[in-house]
Amino acid sequence: MKRILLTLNLALVLVSLYFFVTDKNNLSGIHAVSKTVAELEDVAVADEPVVSSGYATIKRTVEKDLQKVFPNLTISGDLKEGRMDLIKKILFDLPEDKLQNLFTFKITQIKGNNRGLGGTNTIIINDYNLSDEEFSAVLVHELGHAIDLGGIQGSPAAKKSAFNDGPNPIFVNDLSTIYYAYSWDDSQKKRSATNQLDFVSGYAMTNPFEDFAESFTYYYYHNKDFKKLAQNNEKLALKYDYMKDHVFDGFEPQTGQGDANPNRRVWDITKLAISI
Ligand SMILES: [Zn+2]
Known part of the structure; x- marks a missing residue:
């Protein structure tokens, strides 16, 4: 029995270590972005809650459509109902070739944090108390950063x-x-x-x-x-x-x-x- 408990404890330690490391990696990725111009808009980081099952189906369908145009993009986080449709509408309206370097789109809901962050490869929207309209406008603003910094780029060969x-x-x-x-x-x-x-x-x-x-x-x-x-x-x-x-x-x-x-x-x- 003791051995089983010990093994179980060890397993738990390993699992928490895994999450700690994964989370740390996530944070360091975001930190790198927050050190860029978007610092002003602050970073909102949260665990990723499970999307309610009814909406999960819609999310998956929209995600599949988006994948065809933006194969590098992963959308994660706490998505309110209807958000995926807004996201799809906006992303499909914008110049797709200038959003191919956008890899991470994270949605949080944290009271007190600023509403968004945008950088070369990442955008974060803090969807706390945002109306559909404000969510859309903040998203477009952050996508503007992603296009400016990740979509329109020069090359190190130049000065x-x-x-x-x-x-x-x-x-x-x-x-x-x-x-x-x-x-x-x-x-x-x-x-x-x-x-x-x-x-x-x-x-x-x-x-x-x-x-x-x-x-x-x-x-x-x-x-x-x-x-x-x-x-x-x-x-x-x-x-x-x-x-x-x-x-x-x-x-x-x-x-x-x-x-x-x-x-x-x-x-x-x-x-x-x-x-x-
Ligand atoms: Zn901004």
């Missing part, structure tokens, strides 16, 4: 640019540097004579990467408004055209009301009302 994503250099042949240079000298410093109206939101003024992700979200969900603001602002005209030509391959969604005030900017694009 390093003035921009860097945390410890990771961004090379001069990375097309995102064209976008960054409209308003930024480097990853922190805005160009001289930069005006707040040159940005789609207050949050876009944080750094070049948030500038990109906010414009990306604005282009996708408020296209008519972005177009209107671009008529009155030279930098926004450049940013609109960049999104159209280099990110969305000419696709202009017929979204938004087109009644944005040209002399004001909101703080956060993901808080604006949208129709999904």
